[in-house]
């Protein structure tokens with residue numbers, strides 16, 4: 001699954017907001033599993049054939065499900081099915097009416113005679129319900145009459161039971177069939193192969209989908225509605241690209257690289273894509289970023305790429321689409337046995353997202369993405385003492401940052417440790433021996449050792465079952481008499497609980513006037529000193545060249561050495577590190593010149609971005625000159641950072657007109673949006689007039705309007721209240737509402753009318769607007785919001801990502817900003 005918080009956002013969305021959200025959401029939960037261990041089973045679910053009918057206006061579902069089971073032990077007198085809020089109308093066992101009872105979360109079916117191990121039965125259940133989770137109706141209403149009708153499901157973690165009564169925990173697999181009777185004009189998508197579509201007497205149509213290879217039930221999916229579809233074939237397998245009616249133009253830019261990804265992953269793993277089709281369906285108001293349902297991924301429409309914006313979007317939807325595609329192997333073909341093993345799904349999907357980046361955009365891009373994730377993860381202090389494999393779900397926390405970001409890093413380090421040949425051979429073997437199975441971490445360890453003869457137990461103990469990462473402090477001295485560089489290494493992480501000392505290989509690079517030398521050292525002690533011979537005083541000393549180990553480093557270097565590193569280090573993380581370190585250097589013209597040079601001329605965009613950020617942080621007229629010189633960068637995602645950096649030079653009286661000019665003329669919408677944001681941030685004298693005019697401007701995906709609405713919030717001018725109130729209202733486009741709601745969160749904190757409006761948005765059915773209101777209330781800091789948010793948190797029918805959003809907002813409301 002791709003986290004809702006991680007989904008692509010419009011370039012104009014405030015980065016700080018997302019970073020903050022991610023930092024807090026580190027403690028949030030993609031699976032509030034009630035049971036951290038897989039269950040002991042009474043029976044094996046072997047096939048589930050579900051037929052669904054919908055009462056669309058009433059948002060009700062009627063179902064008939066036939067399930068084939070085989071007893072797994074003797075004396076099974078009753079069968080339990082997970083079932084929540086469904087009305088069970090009748091149950092038959094092998095064609096004969098059966099007695100049953102229901103509890104709040106189970107359907108219990110009595111067997112006439114206790115079943116013996118191996119005994120098979122067919123259970124037929126008729127039921128109906130109005131699901132609050134698991135199955136969602138997105139329908140037009142008086143506010144949004146143009147909304148295409150959509151019905152879709154989201155099973156992970158334990159929500160399939162809200163619309164089908166069945167065994168619903170990942171330690172079992174079943175074949176499945178999904179039969180959907182829907183209006184004739186609709187399109188449907190489900191797992192597996194489309195067996196056929198037939199016309200019904202009442203003018204509806206019935207679609208029959210069959211998944212012949214077993215899956216775990218959280219991966220069952222159905223989507224139906226007013227969609228449009230394009231079909232292609234890849235190696236004989238149908239590919240479906242499905243979007244809501246009216247969004248046809250996004251199919252090409254969003255999905256054009258799917259076949260290339262399928263080729264790459266299939267060939268790299270030596271395991272061909274394993275399912276009968278691959279459908280990617282975008283749905284409105286989706287409750288997650290993306291979900292890897294077997295052979296039928298569901299994506300949020302936020303992933304869809306407007307063709308007019310594609311040229312200024314670095315990766316477009318590639319990050320989410322490659323992540324979900326990788327899950328078709330890691331998660332679907334081989335599935336975690338319990339939620340504590342979820343990293344076997346998410347860590348690999350996260351890693352393969354970067355493997356795709358490496359393939360498509362180059363190793364520099366991939367390394368840089370890991371470098372950024374590392375900084376983010378190290379900031380998430382709550383994750384640090386908790387291992388990746390963790391069974392403590394008691395505070396409903398699931399440590400997302402560990403399951404995704406750290407786990408992705410662990411897979412990267414594993415590749416580094418094994419080397420490419422062994423790494424991919426190990427993964428191939430792991431997938432083949434566990435194909436169609438449910439796994440725990442030991443299965444991966446064992447498969448790697450079998451395939452490569454390399455024992456990885458210590459590596460896993462340290463990185464997966466142990467917590468944290470090394471925090472290095474490095475000291476440096478050059479002894480001219482012996483021509484030696486003496487480096488002191490200390491591991492400063494607090495060694496307690498599951499956090500130990502780390503044993504890691506680290507590459508040290510030392511450059512002198514006559515060249516470079518690289519040494520690999522094994523660091524395992526709390527404190528170590530190692531001397532390296534050189535042929536002269538070093539110009540650069542790089543610790544962990546290329547950033548291969550997940551860690552933090554405190555290594556004080558003088559500005560000349562950092563400037564040299566910024567210009568000359570081979571890898572992008574090492575140059576980016578130097579830019580970040582130089583941002584703390586003041587009153588040093590050479591350092592400033594080095595940053596200015598990097599901001600304009602570094603061959604990699606990410607280093608130019610870090611140099612620009614550093615210049616913005618340093619401030620002053622010389623730094624501003626350097627930023628302006630980089631303002632004509634050909635890359636839009638560098639230019640927008642330059643504009644944001646400009647916002648730091650508030651003392652320059654010509655800044656407002658400069659920003660206005662960029663907002664009016666830059667060829668990239670993302671850069672113009674950023675300029676509007678900066679006008680609000682510096683509280684430029686005419687900003688209100690300019691921003692309120694920009695609110696009236698049409699642009700692709702309303703990017704300019706939404707940026708202006710956000711900027712009006714930052715500006716903090718009371719005249720913006722009616723504009724933001726208007727655009728936050730029901731009936732306005734949803735992304736505009738989100739921008740206006742975010743803006744309102746920052747306006748006049750004493751204005752109770754705003755708080756009341758935001759609270760009222762908590763009760764509406766639109767997921768996106770609701771989440772924006774939750775966050776805005778948290779940011780706003782009016783304690784009136786505490787009670788309604790706490791009330792909302794009590795609702796057991798919240799979707800997976802809403803609960804953590806509320807917890808985040810409540811923490812913000814209860815914690816003074818300084819201590820957050």
Ligand SMILES: [Zn+2]
Pocket residue numbers: 001002003323327345346349
């Ligand atoms: Zn995922």
